[in-house]
Amino acid sequence: MIKTLSFGAMHIGVAFLVVWAMTGSWMTGGLVALVEPCVNTVAYHFHEKIWKRCGERAAANAGGMGWLAHSH
16 A cells, blocks of 8 residues: 555656646646546556456466466
8 A cells, every 4th residue: 555655646746747837837737636646546556456356366267377477
């Protein structure tokens, strides 16, 4: 979970800087930086859980030779 939070903090900073550079509006940059990365961070957390579960299933079904087991 710490990795997810670290990723989220970095994403918020990058989102703010990109939107601010594109629009010149710190308010728009701040709004996007608060909404989009927060939603993306939650999605990333669940993506990691699903990816791990799929990898475990592939390894169990193929004796460790599943395509997901080799694509970390």
